[in-house]
Amino acid sequence: MSSRSRVFTETLLSVENISLSFGGVKALTDISFDIRKGEIRAIIGPSGAGKSSMLNCINGFYHPQQGAITYKGVRRSQMRSHEAAEQGIARTFQNIALFKGMSTLDNIMTGRNLRMKTGLFWQALHLGPAQREEIEHRKVVEEIIDFLEIQHIRKVPVGRLPYGLQKRVELGRALAAQPELLLLDEPMAGMNIEEKQDMCRFILDVNDEFGTTICLIEHDMGVVMDISDRVVVLDYGKKIGDGVPDEIKSNQAVIDAYLGVSH
């Protein structure tokens, strides 16, 4: 499979000159790149390169000391996480962050939380508007269950599921928010080949069917080169490459960062 050549023009999100440090540790230094509407954008780099920090800045979990993030035309020096969620940014985590004791269905339902409008009163009574609303939400969730082919685990507590399926449930929960921008932090870490293939197909299908823009961190180079439209490469908190997969493959700085080079 070769990389896909699709052209995207409209910028959905751009980060400009972002720097982030924790005390004396510089996690990110002067990073700029953009994510265009409809594309699959990968962030790669060796361990500790600052990939997860970058995602955390985008969805407002970390607040960079310098720089600005422009999302849907609004320029902010910092993203706030509730703003990010309200504005259609959803994410999954490197270490699965699901409610282990709750069923697949309930976990994905929590992804609808932001969109629930009825007040506590009606919710508690579970009558009238609250019931109607729940039915609406349940429909969306069932569509996602169908989409991700996890009907058979609908009622199974998540803690009892194998890792690969938990990852899929987490993707489901992110999708339940019907995001415009989906951030995936190592969606395929720790999976076997078959699970990876499934996950790739779901990512491509999400992008295809819902038009969701996807920004993902991934270590498996084969996967990255296959499914992403553009790749940004970080190393020691600095950007060392940005472009379509073929350019990245032949970028000397990237090769050095991955293979190591004598200084």
Add this chain to the structure above:
Amino acid sequence: MTTGTASTATDVQDTFPKRLAVLARTRAGQPAYREKEYGIWQSYDWAHVAREVGLLAAGLADLGFRRADRLVVVGDNRPRLYWSMCAAQSLGGVPVPVYQDSVADELAYVVEHAGARFALAENQEQVDKLLEIQKKVPSLETIMYVDPRGMRHYQGLPSWVEVQERGAKRLAAEPDVVSSEVAKGHGSDDAIMLYTSGTTGRPKGAVLSYDNLVWAAEAGAAFDGLRAGDELLSYLPMAWVGDHIFSYAQGYVVGLVVNCPESASTVMTDLREIGPTYYFAPPRVLENLITQVTIRMEDAGLLKRRMFQYFMGLARRVGPSLLDGRPVSAVDRLLYALGNLLVYGPLKNTLGMSRVRVAYTAGEAVGPEIFNFYRALGVNMKQLYGQTEASVFVTIHPNGEVFPDTVGKPVSSVELRIAESGEVLYRSPGVFKEYFRNPEATNDTKTPDGWVHTGDAGYLDERGHLRIIDRAKDVGKLNDGTLFAPKFLENKLKFFPHINEAVAFGHGRDFVAVFVNIDMTAVGDWAERRNIAYASYQELAARPEVYDLIEGEIEQVNRDLAGDPRMSGAQIRRFLILHKALEADDGELTRTNKVRRGFIGERYKPLVDALYDGSASAHIKVDVTFEDGRKGTIEGDVAVRDVAPQSALRKAS
């Protein structure tokens, strides 16, 4: 479908489209099909079915589908796929359902051999296969699909909705485009083509007429008193004749409600939710269920385990007698009623069998222990003996005459005959018309006066029941003249939950030796309990502890055989555990999961040799095909073990 104009033509209900027109009036609001959508069961009534079928048929006509055209149907059991078969039949066409897990090559053969111009695929996966085939088989002109998921970028393939939209336009312009074609149909027309999985050689396309199918549906329903509104879960491949009779023909003839599971992995849940009244399961599924129950009971608390053991013991003793209406003491009746409350009822509910009035098993001979497990619980499980060529029904166990070692009595209008070679022959109104484009095979199988060779060896016992021993060509002799019936032995082994598959050798040899395939779930669980580490199937299969386990089970089989003077000489003397699971994708099993003994014998020749030359292990390397079609090899050393022959010391109590 415009029922008004079709009424004269439907006076004789000799085809399914004609029956549909009547059902759409007489049972308009009654459920015909059910399917889960987004987790909730949706019912479609007969009026709805008639509407859908009519629109699709008109759309097909508009796409150029003509009389005698073949429509290849490939996918899981879905109402729309069943409806498409009736749509094709409405236009005088012949649907050809295909096994949904066939690899592209197998599918290509069927598409080409059937000369199909049209195909309907359930989803993208099947469309991809068909597109691949289209490159080699250009006669396949139109590929349609049902599920739009992932199909956005496929150009020029009409979807179900698009075909129906075409149909609506065509019907508006020409209201009798479908009904006039329906009226032209006759009972003697070709109704369906089913490709037999073929334990040897290429699959053959058995052509069945409407008369065949309607007879079979009626005869089967009459035998066990099926009635309109009986519920059925359709989870077995649509390409299999049994599903075609139960889920399609009997739907139209009897008015059964056909329930389609959400996906292959939810069948157990769906069974429980639907609670079918009419149930079919191949022995393999029945075995798996028992394996699961056994494993889960081992995990249960002491009290539950004791209760289960006590009441299952009781059930095995009195359950079958109660079902058959034989006398049972009042104390046992009382205890059984208690057991029903505490164990059988909940267990049946979990298995989805609470409402089952009649359950069939067929396909392979079923171990008496497996069979009796269900009868003990009070499930009216029966054996059925049938073939594609017979429109399924040859013999069934009548109520009150269920013997695990027979396959029952002939269904009404079925004649049986045993040839001198021991082969079973039958003749019935359900006998197939021919193998499509294969007169040679037709003549080999069907005599001019309508008798069909089953290829099975068997005899009629004193009760008038048919007993099948084995495939006629498989029954062999050891060098000392002892009768060797491989399937008989294999089935005895397969009853053990740890053994998934077995292949017996012995014809023309000095003794019997077997290959064993362990059941990954059961043995894996067994190993876990004993802290036996393993990383793969291959490693688990090679563990000496696992060999000990299997050896013990083979000794039990030998003890059993020792009790039967005719079989005592056929005890298993050597065995090995295969390092990989036998797979249909590698050609080791047929699509209906029967072992292809000859093929396996050749493929694993070094291992067969090792069984007979006394060596303690052998090296083997085989090519395998992965699920996505990639090839690879698996190799390793496989140990061979001797088993001591048993003598009939005591009779089991």
